[in-house]
Amino acid sequence: MTTPHTNSPLIQELDPEIEALVAAADAAALAYADTNPKERGAALVAAADALDANADELVAIAQEETGLSEGRLRGELNRTAVQLRLFADVIVDGAYLDARIDYLDTDYALGVRPDLRRVLQPVGPTVVFAASNFPFAFSVAGGDTAAALAAGNPVLLKSHSGHPKLSVRTGEIVAEALKGAGLPDGVFAVFSGQENGTSVLKDPRIQAGAFTGSEYVGRLLADIAAARPQPIPFYGELGSTNPVFVTQAALDTRADDIVSGFATSISGSAGQLCTKPGFVFLPEGHGLDEQLVAAFDAANESTGEQRLLNPGITRGYNKRRDEVLAANGVRVITDGSSRVDDDKQGWTTPTIVAVSLDDFRAGREAILAEVFGPFSVLVEVPAGTDYPALVNEFFTGSLTTTIQAAEGEESDELKSLVRALRQVSGRILFGGWPTGVAVTYAQQHGGPWPATTNDSSTSVGTAAIGRFLRPVAFQSMPDALLPAPLQDSNPWGVPQRIDEAGASKTWGSAAR
Structure with missing residues (x-):
């Protein structure tokens, strides 16, 4: 999925270790995008199971580094695992792909309509900036990581300096689980360093970014993403006063x-x-x-x-x-x-x-x-x-x-x-109070600026996966060359919205 480099002054030479991670993510992108939904979902479940199995070790490290209570941290770690399992079910269900098929129609109301098929596909390698205040739920294996991986994108996770030991250990556990589940090398990696983070965000192989943190830092990163020779989507969750x-x-x-x-x-x-x-x-x-x-x-x-x-x-x-x-x-x-x-x-x-x-x-x-x-x-x-x-x-x-x-x-x-x-x-x-954000299908965790950099998205709930997908339409494409969700045989068994030939002659009748 390599994107050509440019001579833009925004492009920076990467540290050799970081370069290896970015190159591996780029090399894995196409293969990972084409993984069977059940295989990808099983990998997320394996990561969730691994986090649960190592809960005692992870919570102890988190307590030492953040000062948060054991009860709070155990609940947050459980939420993180539950979120991964929820996204696994979303992947297998397949409705998130929004597969649409318009069959060839020689009697179309506006003339001949070609065979058109549209589906959402992964955007490509994604850099995620971890948060400090949720060392599990919005950090290494948190919501942004879960959504981007679920969508089929390799993730490079920039760890937060507030919990470095926890970030390394969580990253090791998740990476081992994903590899053990059969995902390609390069699908997930953790790195550190503020300069490394901005350099990765500027790299032309990176196709999306996500961040949770302060308005000041979020704006800096959003501006970097927008100023690239190829601007990329950047989803920042920033400050909020919650009146x-x-x-x-x-x-x-x-x-x-x-x-x-x-x-x-x-x-x-x-x-x-x-x-x-x-x-x-x-x-x-x-x-x-x-x-x-x-x-x-x-x-x-x-x-x-x-x-x-x-x-x-x-x-x-x-x-x-x-x-x-x-x-x-x-x-x-x-x-x-x-x-x-x-x-x-x-x-x-x-x-x-x-x-x-x-x-x-x-x-x-x-x-x-x-x-x-x-x-x-x-x-x-x-x-x-x-x-x-x-x-x-x-x-x-x-x-x-x-x-x-x-x-x-x-x-x-x-x-x-x-x-x-x-x-x-x-x-x-x-009624009620806003602290506590349920991980559900209908949740919305976003809002207009300065709450986020993009008020049409959410960082919590199953709709979060949509941030890391983009639509592609195929016209008059042979069935064998189509991606699996659009093939007539529907090998992944995903929902397909099909418009049969001749249907255009009845449009408007539902509103009469």
């Missing part, structure tokens, strides 16, 4: 439930979740301060101070926390702790602040940006405030938005709010 809107009726009937859920959502994993609710808009005079203090005191007693993932996260958290605390009109409700130890690791408890809508509007430059960690802002709004107008004023894109309403509350105002949230959200919740 929540609480109605007066919800406060009147569900205050305890709202406070409890909010405290749990902020406290989990030291708030280092891309779906953490960063802003809660609620009526002024809400009277929740004492309840919030009690709820977070209880959470702190349960978890104690929690370690942030790495010194870089610590620096970013403390910087943004101090910026918001210094903004005019910000009132502290829970004054969380933040200390840095001799190893530059941060240890925190949650900080919750409140600000009036007027002060929030005046200080939006300091307050509105994401604070990655256990921190959230309550924005206190006057009675009668138009929530949809606030959505339009303050938000362009978010992974999630949430409505906290009373049971049975389905007013015209809420309908207007939902319409506004549809324009800026990847996922809209009614």
